[in-house]
Amino acid sequence: MALATLLLPPALLVVAAALSWAAGLARPPVGRQVVAAAAWLALAALAGAWLAAARGSSEFAPGLTTGVIPVRLRVDAVTVLFQVAVLLPAALLLTFQRRSSSEATRAALATAAALGCLDGGSLLWTAIGLGVCTSLLLIHLYREEPRVSTQFWVVQTVAWLLLVWTAVLLESAGGTSVYGAIPVTALRLPAFAVMTVAALLCSGLLPWRSWVSEAWTRRRLEAGTLAIALIVPLGLYPLVRAYGMGAGQWPSIQTNVVVAAVGTAVALGAAVRAQGAATRRRYLAEAVPLASGLALLALGLGTPLGLVAALTAILALSIVAGLAPLVPPGRGAVAVVAIAVAAGAPPAVVFAGWLLAIQAAVEAGIITAFFGLVGAAAWLLGLAAAARAIWLPDTSSGDGPGAGRGYVGSLVASAAAITAGVALTAVVGLLAIPAAAEVMPTSAVHPQSGGVSQAAILGAGSMGVSTASGGWSAVLLAGPLVLIALITVTAAHLARRRAARISVLEEVPASNVAPPQPPPEPFFAPPLATIPHDAARRLRALRLPEQYRSLFRPALMERAAVWGGPWLWAAATVALTIAVTR
């Protein structure tokens, strides 16, 4: 059953990709539908197999060797949580975005590669999987729009090379990069630093505009947003595994503080950019960076609650990644709800994840508490930016790119986020806490806190979360709230239908208020926003004195080397001989 948990989801997607390819050749092209069904089926299979199994961790070593390493698979709560975080947005996007059969094939293969990457039982396997997934996504991006996303390619290449190097460093220090077998002492500061840089680059976790926001500048959103949904969680995965490698600890407490600080800076940077966005698409481009920044803040805390909050925030981030591209144009209720959910309005899971993150920061210590305050400020700024975004022009409305983004996808994604928010205790109890307990064993780091335990995080009767600093009765407060809202909206809808008016979903609250012309200006000009541009301009403006320029022109040096011919050969040989015989 455990093996089925591992292999079934990617296998389903690979089969669907093959069928989709075949469907592309035949008529009618139903590839997209096949792939979407497979994605939901994979999600169901994953959840079913995981819940039906003992939910422990198990490894498989079939004795095969692929690439340069023996095949080693591992299934545990962390794997399942991240596979859900990858599959959920992928299923949403594969279902509700427009794709041709060939595009659906590539998307399904990339999703399968991402799942395969998470199936691996060693960091080296994760690196290989990430490389394969990136390659497939690169092909998908290029096929959609023959313009290479240089930033994406370069950043991802650097990231996976660094991840490969981390695995190599771990192997040289501890003899293996297998998650279950790495000695606690193997993960030293240099290896962890390299891994962290790889993770930050891969997930676009930078205080400035990263590839994640850049993916939203493409004419079509399908490939770019799928790349975000797949790659961002994969980038955070090694950082979570790092806790397991160090028996619940990172190499030093300073690393926790630095990573938490970076997370705070990422969230704040994203919020600042979001409030200054010129279009709604630009605003939505910052939704994932904001969510991932807050998740990183929690991940860096190094406490059991911090880890649980981070894992919950990663799930929330995955829903944001699936929801943001589906936000419909216009200012109808569906768009407003979707934007509010993505911005962390209660009671959706995004809100709950961020709430836990800030709470964990407050509990972790005075320094991280101030990080929490900054995180909360970023959250607040994000809400303000969301309100402004409702008034912003949507470049993808009308006949433009992304046209035809229906209401259904947005509704389904928002409903999923709100349902997960109401069922927060189930999400935390079944996924986040087991995953955190997997990498942060009770006996290890925080004996005083008793490690990661349900009792320390979930309230009595698991009706809500209740930690040392505060509680949130998700089921008993969010549930009734949602219920009351649904009943009222349905009643009003029926009443209006009876009155033969148009659907409530397509108008209020703001439709009878004309949008301001011109669109609202930013709350404030983003500080330091011009620095990268100015630095680049200054660098371009730098000029060497004429007489030295030839030294930096490869073509000229090349010509000299080639035309120098025999004399250069002789000179080089003589010089080297003198060098080694001295």
Add this chain to the structure above:
Amino acid sequence: MSWSAIGLHLLALLVYPGVLLILIVGFLAEGAAGLALGRDGMRAAVSGPAVQIRNATAGSWPLLLAAALLTALAATQLAVPANPLAPLERNLLVAAFSLAATIWLCWARAWSASGARASLVVQACWLVALLSPALLSETLRPQVLGAVAVPAQLPLKAMSGLLYLVCLPVLLLLAGDIPGPHLAAPRILLWMPFCGLGVSVFLPPAADDVGGSLRFVGATLCLALVTIAVAALLRQPLAAGLRPLYLRLASVLAGLVLVVAVVTAALTSAI
């Protein structure tokens, strides 16, 4: 999940300290505000809130519904005596972000650049006032924060309280550039959560009985009246020079609160 628990939570949301108490406090405060700030006389001041609610229900009822639910959620988190919600289930952040979401939902209904900018600045200051004492006490439970009487933290608590008070007029849409009458109805829903949260966090909790409840509601109304007074002061022609300085004053005060918080944290951790 017991039915009694569901019932208690529904009671908290819909009656006390939820929607019903919110409306009572809101109507009273809105009436007082109408008298103090409006020029329409007693009758208009008393009937005004009801008219606004009726118009809003006909016009943009989803906004009103969302605002009512979010403010009710915020109200359940207050340290009001005899709150059906157990103290362990309350959370300052839930209240704070429910209220922030409500305000920005209002701005999504009607927009004015300068008003929204002022609202953002003041909300940031308000967040500092609300969270600074929480950071030092490492708790987000309103009743615990209200009960904190550590001498070392009292200056911070006092300054935070002052900052909170300074922020209230803009948070309650009494001051600043408000875009038309659209936001009058949602404002009725904001009085109780905002003023009640201030009372919960900065005043010692009242006894868990009817008297305590009345004391809490009274304190909330007093805070509302002080806020109206500040707003009235800001609207005076004499204070015309003060209005542009208002945001700066709030920002500087927030900066001071942060500095005091850092110093207090350094001192308490050093000791």
Add this chain to the structure above:
Amino acid sequence: MALTIAVLTAPALSSLLPVRDLVRLPAPSRVLLIASAGAVLLTVGMVPRPVARWDLFAGGLGAVGAMAVLVAVTDPLAVALLLILTGFCCAVRPGSRPMAVRARGPAFAALLLGVGWGLHGMSGSLGRAAALSLALSLVAVGGLMPYLQDVDADEPASSSYLLWTGFFAPALALTLSLRVLPALTADQATIFGGTLVGLGLLNLGWGAVGAWRTSCDADAWRHSFLADWGLVLVGLGLFQPEGFAAAYLALLSIVMVRLPLYVLARPGSLRGEPAARGTLSIVVAVVLAGAAPFAGFPVRLLLLQAATRVAWPLAVLLLAGMVLWIAHSLRLARTVGSPRGRAALGLWLTIGISLALGLFPGALRAAGGL
């Protein structure tokens, strides 16, 4: 071809003939020889119309035969003599540059090899110079930095020096290093390895930057070979099993992936055709960039393993080179264009070979006894 088959069955033959110790074929060289023969067939099969297919086939078979002899002969001094003969025989073929100019590279490599091997038994500075000379001979035979050759874009591929860089040199360099290393003292081995690593890094950087910055597509391809060779030299110079395996796999990918792609891209880049923008371009770009799961990935991994074991700063330099690498891969991929017919089949076959090299390097290492 008969010569190749004879060499491949050398163990059986050498027991019958009186040349038992003179002819022996190491396992990695055997694999590379077979790969070279396969590359000839692949190249001839996929080459586009303008190129005389039969001429290329005949030349390729002759080259494989010559290479078979070069890698089979055990005495490096004899290899040096045969290298001169092969160099002149290749230079006789019609080309835009004079024969004397085209024969210079192999002759200089032979001098370095001969002198190095002739003096390797000496002690002191002469012995160190001999080790250096042996290392430089490996660099010179491939026409790598600093022994660059002028590549005339109009010259037929079979007369171009890239025939040495991409075809003769791989098997020869691997075999020579296998033959030479056991005879060196520790001091000499250090100089041999240090020289290879140093020049490997130089070629990696030079090739990656050159292929990215140069304006001419033919030059860009030549530089990309240099970058590949940079990895090979570093791998050979680290004296680690992983390093040697990386060099072996990199040489296989030069012969079986980069060379066929170059031959396919050549006519287009000569005619200065506009760069293609099809899906195939990005697939080829990913192949050329060495991304997983293609041929370049195991090379990079093994090289990083070896470099980290020897000295981690070396791994940092290699990483920098590998990052620079991607700058030129798309540009080169676009010169391949979107071929049709047998060329397209050949291209997909090459991509498949690259995938196989990336997915099953273990099998290839086992075949090479590494």
Add this chain to the structure above:
Amino acid sequence: MTAAAAVAGASLAWLGAALLVLSDERRGLALGLAILAVGLAVATTAAGQDRLADAALAVGGACAAALQFARGGRGWGLMPPGSTPRLIGSVVVLIVTVLVAGTGLQDAAGVSRLGALVVAIMATGRLLTVRRRWAALGAGSALVLGLGALGSTPTLLLAATVAVGLNLVDVAAPEEVAA
């Protein structure tokens, strides 16, 4: 006695290589080739190599020289105007090689190796600077003979064969248009 023979052979080889470097006609080149082959053979014999192999080296060099001579014109082209740098180069190569590799001069084998080195280096120098095919092939033959003289019996035999083979390439291949 053997040491003296080795020195004589090495000197003869250098003289032959110098002639090869200094001649701009086939005949002069052939003369140099023949002399250096004989010199190398004498030196290797003195160094104790197999006499048959040494003879083969001399014969190989002679055949190569004969092939060059047969296709040559009337003139010898020795030390034409402008060849002074080549003359100086020949002397400098000798001196530098003796200085660098002089440590191995204590026995006949060392002297023979020195002679072979000098020939190989001078031949390569010539090969790297000419553009005419026949001159390149002549220099290539000299290089082969020089390198062969560094080795043992099989290498000497192979060197002789390759030296002849190179000049047969010149005979077989069509004449190159002067570049």
